Each structure stands twice: as C-alpha cells, then as structure tokens.
Amino acid sequence: MTALQHVKFGTYYVVAVPEADDFDFWRERARGLVQCDVPPDRVAWVEPGGSGNLFSHGDRGLPVPPADAPPVRASKAFVQLARSAICHSDPERFALLYRLLWRLQANPRLLEDGADPDVRRLDELARTVRRDIHKMRAFVRFRLVEDGDEEVGEHYVAWFEPEHHILRANAGFFVRRFANMKWSILTPQGSLHWDGAVLEEGPPARRSDAPSGDPTEDLWRKYYASIFNPARLKIGAMLKEMPRKYWKNMPEAALIPELVAGAQSRESQMVAAGTLEFDEKPDTLEAIDKAIHACRKCPIGSLDNHAVMGEGPQDAALMIVGEQPGDQEDLAGRPFVGPAGQLLDRHLENAGIDRRAVYVTNAVKHFKFVPRGKRRLHQSPTAKEIDTCRWWVESERAIVQPKLVLALGASAARGMLGRTVSISKARGAPIPLEDGSELWVTAHPSYLLRLDGAAREEQSRLFNADLAAVKKRLAELAG
Amino acid sequence: MGAQTTIEKLAILADAAKYDASCASSGTAKRHSTGGKGIGSTEGLGICHAYAPDGRCISLLKILLTNHCVFDCHYCVNRKSSNVRRARFTPQEVVDLTLSFYRRNYIEGLFLSSGIIKSSNHTMEQLVEVARSLREEHDFRGYIHLKTIPEADPELVHQAGLYADRVSINVELPTDAGLTRLAPDKNARQIEGAMGKLKSDIVEAKDNKRRFKHAPRFAPAGQSTQMIVGADAASDADIVGKASRLYDSFRLRRVYYSAFSPIPDASAVLPLKRPPLIREHRLYQSDWLMRFYGYQPQEVMQATEADGNLPLDIDPKLAWALKFRERFPVDVNRAGRDELLRVPGLGVRAVNRILASRRHRTMRLDDVAKLTVSIAKVRPFIVTADWRPVLLTDRADLRALLAPKQEQLELFAA
Numbered sequence: 001m002t003a004l005q006h007v008k009f010g011t012y013y014v015v016a017v018p019e020a021d022d023f024d025f026w027r028e029r030a031r032g033l034v035q036c037d038v039p040p041d042r043v044a045w046v047e048p049g050g051s052g053n054l055f056s057h058g059d060r061g062l063p064v065p066p067a068d069a070p071p072v073r074a075s076k077a078f079v080q081l082a083r084s085a086i087c088h089s090d091p092e093r094f095a096l097l098y099r100l101l102w103r104l105q106a107n108p109r110l111l112e113d114g115a116d117p118d119v120r121r122l123d124e125l126a127r128t129v130r131r132d133i134h135k136m137r138a139f140v141r142f143r144l145v146e147d148g149d150e151e152v153g154e155h156y157v158a159w160f161e162p163e164h165h166i167l168r169a170n171a172g173f174f175v176r177r178f179a180n181m182k183w184s185i186l187t188p189q190g191s192l193h194w195d196g197a198v199l200e201e202g203p204p205a206r207r208s209d210a211p212s213g214d215p216t217e218d219l220w221r222k223y224y225a226s227i228f229n230p231a232r233l234k235i236g237a238m239l240k241e242m243p244r245k246y247w248k249n250m251p252e253a254a255l256i257p258e259l260v261a262g263a264q265s266r267e268s269q270m271v272a273a274g275t276l277e278f279d280e281k282p283d284t285l286e287a288i289d290k291a292i293h294a295c296r297k298c299p300i301g302s303l304d305n306h307a308v309m310g311e312g313p314q315d316a317a318l319m320i321v322g323e324q325p326g327d328q329e330d331l332a333g334r335p336f337v338g339p340a341g342q343l344l345d346r347h348l349e350n351a352g353i354d355r356r357a358v359y360v361t362n363a364v365k366h367f368k369f370v371p372r373g374k375r376r377l378h379q380s381p382t383a384k385e386i387d388t389c390r391w392w393v394e395s396e397r398a399i400v401q402p403k404l405v406l407a408l409g410a411s412a413a414r415g416m417l418g419r420t421v422s423i424s425k426a427r428g429a430p431i432p433l434e435d436g437s438e439l440w441v442t443a444h445p446s447y448l449l450r451l452d453g454a455a456r457e458e459q460s461r462l463f464n465a466d467l468a469a470v471k472k473r474l475a476e477l478a479g
Numbered sequence: 480m481g482a483q484t485t486i487e488k489l490a491i492l493a494d495a496a497k498y499d500a501s502c503a504s505s506g507t508a509k510r511h512s513t514g515g516k517g518i519g520s521t522e523g524l525g526i527c528h529a530y531a532p533d534g535r536c537i538s539l540l541k542i543l544l545t546n547h548c549v550f551d552c553h554y555c556v557n558r559k560s561s562n563v564r565r566a567r568f569t570p571q572e573v574v575d576l577t578l579s580f581y582r583r584n585y586i587e588g589l590f591l592s593s594g595i596i597k598s599s600n601h602t603m604e605q606l607v608e609v610a611r612s613l614r615e616e617h618d619f620r621g622y623i624h625l626k627t628i629p630e631a632d633p634e635l636v637h638q639a640g641l642y643a644d645r646v647s648i649n650v651e652l653p654t655d656a657g658l659t660r661l662a663p664d665k666n667a668r669q670i671e672g673a674m675g676k677l678k679s680d681i682v683e684a685k686d687n688k689r690r691f692k693h694a695p696r697f698a699p700a701g702q703s704t705q706m707i708v709g710a711d712a713a714s715d716a717d718i719v720g721k722a723s724r725l726y727d728s729f730r731l732r733r734v735y736y737s738a739f740s741p742i743p744d745a746s747a748v749l750p751l752k753r754p755p756l757i758r759e760h761r762l763y764q765s766d767w768l769m770r771f772y773g774y775q776p777q778e779v780m781q782a783t784e785a786d787g788n789l790p791l792d793i794d795p796k797l798a799w800a801l802k803f804r805e806r807f808p809v810d811v812n813r814a815g816r817d818e819l820l821r822v823p824g825l826g827v828r829a830v831n832r833i834l835a836s837r838r839h840r841t842m843r844l845d846d847v848a849k850l851t852v853s854i855a856k857v858r859p860f861i862v863t864a865d866w867r868p869v870l871l872t873d874r875a876d877l878r879a880l881l882a883p884k885q886e887q888l889e890l891f892a893a
Contacts, residue, residue, distance in 0.1 A: 138529075177511065178518050179513040217583075227531060228533055233533060241536065260532050371791055371792070374784075
C-alpha cells in the first residue's frame with residue numbers, strides 16, 4: 001500500500017487515493033477540503049497507478065481546516081450514490097464526487113435535478129457499478145477443487161474479471177450466501193478467501209491460478225442446452241443481459257453459437273414432423289395442389305396464408321414462373337391477379353401472347369410477409385426457401401412439360417436452376433434445361449412497378465423485348 | 480431401455496419443463512445462511528444466472544420430477560398420447576442436483592413441477608418431499624418454487640406452501656371452453672378453487688406472522704399462474720380480462736403468458752404455427768400498464784383493435800394514446816403523475832425524475848430529452864416551456880411516424 005501523499009502545488013492540491021474503492025478515505029479528505037474552502041478546480045485526485053504520480057513528489061500535506069469551520073453537509077442519497085460511484089473505473093470519479101459535494105453545500109437539493117450534467121453522471125456511474133455488482137453475483141462460477149486433505153474438505157474456487165472495483169463491495173453477498181462453504185474468488189484486482197468463519201483478502205490473481213474445470217459443468221451445460229427453446233430465438237435479448245465480455249468465464253457460453261445455428265433447423269423439423277412426407281413427386285396437378293396446402297417444409301408455410309397453385313392448360317407450351325404469391329394472390333388463391341399480374345397481362349397482350357394458353361405459376365407456393373398493423377408486407381423468400389420449394393415447381397414442370405419456361409426475376413430463375421443468376425446478364429438468351437426444354441429469364445413485373453420515369457421506360461422496353469424474343473422462339477419451337 | 484444416467488434424465492426433464500415461462504426468484508422473504516448449517520440466501524432481488532439464446536433468463540433449476548403423465552392435454556408435450564422420451568428423477572436426485580448447481584453459483588434455487596404419475600396425491604407427495612429434504616435435511620435457504628396440483632389433497636398443497644417460496648397453479652387457457660377442448664382432464668372450477676385456497680392460506684400466514692414472531696411462513700413470494708397464448712381462439716381482450724380477474728380474485732403476484740410453441744409430436748388439434756412471440760410481448764406490456772401505470776383492464780381493452788387483439792406493430796400504451804388523443808398533449812411542467820405516466824415513451828423512472836427535476840427548473844424539451852430514452856416518441860404528446868406539438872398530435876399518420884422501423888424479422892417472419 002502506498003503512503004498517502006498530499007501535495008500542495010501553489011494553491012493546487014493533489015490527493016493520492018490509496019485504494020481504488022476507498023470511500024471513507026475520499027470522504028475524510030473531501031470534508032477537509034470543503035472546510036478549507038478549496039474549490040473543485042484546485043484539487044487533483046490520483047488513484048493508485050494513476051498518471052498523476054508525476055505531481056506526487058513533494059509531500060506538504062493538505063490545509064488543516066479551522067476549528068470553527070462549519071460542518072459539511074451531504075444528503076443520505078448522495079452518500080449512497082457516492083459509495084457506489086467510487087467503485088467505478090473512471091479516473092474522474094473522485095473529482096466528480098468532490099465537485100458535487102462542493103455544489104451540495106450551496107444547494108442541498110441538487111440531486112433532485114436529474115437534468116444537471118453532474119447529477120446525471122453520478123447517477124450513471126452508480127448505475128453502472130450496481131449493474132456490475134449484480135452481474136458478478138450472477139456470473140461468478142465456482143469450480144470444485146479436491147484438496148486431497150480430509151480436514152480442509154471441499155474448496156470452491158472462481159475466476160472472475162469485474163470491470164469496476166467491486167470485489168470488496170460484493171464480498172458480503174457471497175459470505176451470506178455461502179456461509180458454510182469454503183470458497184475463493186480470484187480476480188485481476190485481488191482475491192477473497194472464505195473458510196467458513198473468516199474472510200481474507202489476497203493479492204491479484206491470474207487465470208491460471210484458478211482450476212480449469214469441474215465435471216458438474218457437463219450437467220450444467222446439458223441443462224442450459226435443454227432448457228433453451230429453439231422455437232423462440234431472441235439473440236438480442238440474451239446479449240443485452242449477458243454481454244459477450246462475460247462469456248469467457250462461463251462454462252455454458254461456449255454452447256451458444258451451436259445452439260443458435262441449430263435452432264432454426266430444429267424448429268423446422270418440429271413443424272415438418274407434424275405433416276406428411278412425400279417420397280415420390282405427385283403425378284397430377286390436383287395432387288400437387290393438395291400437397292402444397294399441407295406443406296410446412298419451410299417456415300413460410302406456417303404463416304397465416306394459403307398455398308397458391310399454378311394455373312393454365314396442362315399441355316401449355318409456355319410456362320411462366322413468378323416469385324411467390326402476393327397479398328391479393330394469397331386471398332384469391334390464384335397466381336398473378338394483383339398489380340404485378342395485371343401489368344404482366346398488358347405486356348403479354350402487347351407481345352401477342354395469349355395468357356389463357358400459358359401455364360402460370362410461382363417458384364414459392366406460399367406468401368411470405370411480415371404483418372404491419374392490418375397490412376402484410378411482402379418479404380423476399382430466402383435461397384433456402386426457394387430451393388425447398390423447387391420440389392413442387394419441378395413437379396409441375398414434369399407434368400406440364402412446356403417447351404419453354406420464362407422465369408420472372410431472380411427468385412424464379414433460382415427456382416428453375418438451383419443457382420442464382422444475374423437477370424441483366426442472363427436475359428435475352430436461352431438456358432438449356434436437363435429435359436431439353438429452354439429457360440429464358442427476364443425481370444419481374446413488380447420491378448417495373450417500383451420504377452418510374454426514364455428508368456421504367458427503359459426496363460419496360462427490355463421486358464417487351466424479352467417477351468417478343470420468347471414469342472419468336474416459341475414459334476420456332478412449334479414449327 | 481437401459482438405465483438412464485443422470486445427465487440423460489436431466490436433458491429430458493429440463494426439456495419437458497421449458498414451456499413454463501416463469502423463472503422469477505424475487506420478492507420472497509430475506510434469508511441468508513450465516514448461522515445455519517447449509518447454504519443459500521435470498522435478498523429480495525432475484526438474480527438471473529444465465530440467459531439462453533431465446534432471451535429468457537435462467538434463474539432456477541427448472542425441471543420436472545417426471546414427464547410421465549396420465550393426463551392428455553393437447554398443448555402439452557408430456558401428454559399421455561405424446562411420443563416423447565420419458566424419464567423420472569427420484570426426489571434424492573433432484574435434491575443433489577439442486578445443491579451441486581447452487582454451490583457453483585449456477586442458480587438461485589429450484590422450480591419443480593411434474594407430470595401426474597399414479598395419482599395427483601402421489602405426485603404432490605413426491606414434490607413436497609424434495610422441498611422438505613432441501614429445507615430440513617440440508618438447511619437449504621435458497622429459493623424454491625413448487626408447482627402444485629389442483630386435484631391433490633389440500634393438506635399436501637398446504638405443506639408445499641410451508642417449504643416453498645412460491646407456489647403456482649397454471650390456469651393454462653384463457654377461456655373455459657378452450658380448457659375443456661384442449662385439456663379434457665382439467666377442470667377450471669377445480670383450478671380456481673385450489674388457487675382460492677392458496678390465497679387464503681397466504682393471507683392467513685401473513686396475518687399470523689404479524690402477530691406471532693415464530694408463526695410459519697407460507698409461500699412468502701406468493702402465487703403465480705400461466706396462460707398459453709395462441710393455442711385457442713381467445714383474443715387479447717379475453718386474455719387481459721381473465722388476467723385482471725385472476726389478479727383481483729387471487730392476489731396473484733404474476734400472470735405469465737407463454738406463446739404456444741410448436742412442440743415435438745404435436746397433437747393434431749393444434750395449429751402448427753410459429754409462436755406469436757410479439758403477441759406475448761404485447762400482453763406482457765399490457766400487464767405492466769395495469770400493474771405499474773395505473774391503467775384499468777377496460778382501458779387496456781380500449782387499446783385493442785376491432786378483432787379484440789392488441790396491435791402488433793406498436794405497443795399498447797402508444798395504441799391507447801393514439802385512440803384518446805384528446806387527452807394529449809400533457810404539460811410536463813404542470814401535469815400530475817398519473818397524466819405523465821400515460822405519455823408514450825415516459826416510463827415510471829423518467830416520470831419520477833421529471834417530477835423531481837421540475838422543482839428546480841422549468842423543463843424544456845432538451846431537459847426532458849436527458850431524462851428519457853427517445854424524445855422523438857415523447858414529443859408529440861407533451862408541452863414544455865419551449866415546445867408545443869401544434870398539429871403533430873392531430874396528424875392522421877402519427878401512428879406511421881411513431882411505429883418502430885422494421886427490424887428483428889425473426890420475431891414475425893419465417
């Protein structure tokens with residue numbers, strides 16, 4: 001422990017605080033300084049190991065308060081907050097507390113003013129410390145050490161890295177809780193040892209001083225993994241209360257990444273387990289229609305929606321594939337009846353393609369959305385969801401056997417190919433499919449709907465050109 | 480099937496217990512182990528010793544004694560007709576697990592529940608035996624929450640309360656019709672009868688304690704219950720109504736809501752849908768409005784939409800404020816506590832600080848901003864020395880302006 005060093009530097013005082021969390025020392029010095037009328041900007045507070053040691057060569061002591069100095073006043077609330085705040089690691093805390101004590105002499109009710117910057121800072125420091133104290137109570141993990149000595153019995157040892165100087169402040173809690181247990185808590189700031197009767201403080205420790213494991217941790221990890229409900233992943237809520245900085249000393253935290261990764265697939269399995277599994281592709285459009293209504297192979301099927309089946313002649317030469325049903329399609333139970341469908345119809349008419357002769361369907365069979373009040377906002381399906389749904393659209397294609405498939409947009413193209421292609425690069429030329437038919441890709445009409453002005457004109461022109469090329473190619477294939 | 484190891488049983492019986500939402504360990508009598516021969520303390524504030532990736536706190540060792548069950552409740556993963564793996568702990572195993580977890584500071588205590596084996600009385604006896612052994616043989620002074628079985632002998636239920644900090648009976652479904660349909664072996668009248676008996680035991684013990692220093696404590700952390708949301712057709716208005724009736728009639732500490740989860744091997748009667756987590760959240764918010772903000776149940780119901788459900792995109796307090804715009808704006812420098820508590824975006828803490836601060840200064844918008852989380856949310860509903868919302872409060876699109884931006888898609892979608 002360093003000697004207490006108080007330096008008078010002109011009219012500038014330096015107070016070296018011997019222990020980072022020593023409230024009583026601060027209180028005694030602060031009281032004297034207030035009584036000697038030393039304003040806050042004339043005092044520097046230096047904590048152990050602080051850079052302020054530069055000033056601490058001379059040692060001429062602080063002024064002695066006059067015998068008739070008035071008593072220093074501080075409200076109970078201030079003392080309580082200050083006791084917490086002093087444990088904070090902020091080097092400015094002693095100065096802040098002194099400044100507040102100084103101001104309290106003129107305005108005893110200063111703490112009520114929550115909008116005052118000093119009061120707010122005090123509140124913040126105290127709150128942070130209280131939280132750190134609480135988190136230490138929560139996240140300390142003892143490990144059992146068998147000393148091999150019959151008399152000593154079981155000894156429980158924990159390694160913890162608090163952010164603030166809270167070890168001493170927390171000692172009472174652990175004594176009261178584990179009164180009849182022999183335990184030690186080791187931290188980089190110091191250590192505590194309780195033998196069932198006496199509490200001793202020890203020097204700072206290193207991680208390697210603590211035991212590296214305990215067989216009971218296997219049970220605890222199993223419990224942690226089992227009590228977690230994969231259907232309700234809320235990672236943000238977990239991180240808010242258990243930030244990553246604590247993870248390294250918690251045996252269960254190592255499981256978190258795999259639990260999160262496994263969660264979605266576990267839930268889909270649970271949902272899927274409740275429905276029929278098809279081993280063979282249905283061989284009629286009616287059977288597909290029936291099956292997609294029961295499909296829960298991906299989470300979209302579990303939303304409040306209905307499957308929308310493709311429609312059109314079973315022997316159509318042209319099959320047009322969109323992304324997924326929208327709000328109106330979901331309600332009507334038919335593909336391409338909403339705004340994008342109406343736009344498509346107009347362009348098809350211009351290109352001289354009769355929609356009634358076309359088989360129109362979607363890459364994904366259910367409407368994916370997020371509820372926004374009474375509205376349902378469209379959400380793009382993920383690649384995995386599209387790939388899951390390929391099973392159905394491939395079944396449809398196997399039955400209709402079109403000569404040419406036109407995919408509208410990137411999702412539809414992925415539904416046909418199983419890989420993502422760029423529309424701007426792939427459009428305008430056929431892509432051969434395994435069964436000898438051809439895939440053409442173009443933009444989705446809803447893309448045109450989102451544009452306006454020159455961009456829309458340009459994209460409409462490209463869209464029309466694609467439709468014209470398809471029309472021409474169909475004629476060639478027919479001929 | 481070979482003999483199961485402790486770790487296998489723990490996996491099965493913890494998994495089976497996770498649909499119980501409660502994990503509270505707060506609000507019980509203060510105790511510590513100094514001067515005793517065991518371990519354990521409770522200091523008022525509960526402690527969450529870990530958080531799972533589902534965002535829920537892990538405070539207690541929450542397990543079932545067994546997941547064998549003679550009941551056949553459709554929403555329950557442990558029902559008789561379910562195909563899950565079964566396991567059974569002896570009371571001694573539960574005692575040992577609790578103590579070895581507690582010594583390592585993993586938990587605050589035990590939350591023990593059970594499937595019904597043999598008979599309700601037999602099951603209840605086993606639960607009580609665990610608590611008795613912990614308290615009497617091991618002088619355990621940590622937290623114990625026992626689930627009691629409404630069909631069991633009242634004398635056994637009474638014993639549970641003598642050892643436990645908290646006792647609970649789940650009402651399970653918000654409507655009697657739902658209970659009859661989904662939990663054919665349970666009886667709403669019996670459940671409420673048992674809750675009534677617990678309430679009078681708790682009140683009586685409190686009264687005795689006041690008069691006689693050594694009167695035994697009875698469930699000092701009170702009783703709670705749980706309702707499943709989304710398994711039947713009950714609307715939020717039904718649920719809020721039921722909850723407030725339960726709070727009033729049985730002086731419950733808490734009503735927990737549990738969004739129905741797709742369970743493995745689900746009954747065909749149930750929707751196979753992802754749980755409405757956001758709906759559960761809105762119900763908890765409405766619960767807070769009633770418990771801490773002075774809203775009457777009817778007022779919360781006023782915040783529901785035409786279908787009787789709370790809006791999902793905005794919180795119920797904001798929904799209420801948007802419906803009763805004539806009550807706003809509120810003058811931060813003059814309004815009473817009740818009025819300030821109604822302002823969306825002002826919590827209890829912020830209101831307390833405003834009330835203290837305004838004795839020292841006339842509050843300006845900047846001052847309020849320092850005391851709240853989001854001034855943007857508060858602004859349309861308050862008047863300060865330098866701010867008046869003028870037209871903002873009347874704007875038709877206020878809701879759209881204030882509704883949170885889309886985020887956390889996993890809450891709604893997929």
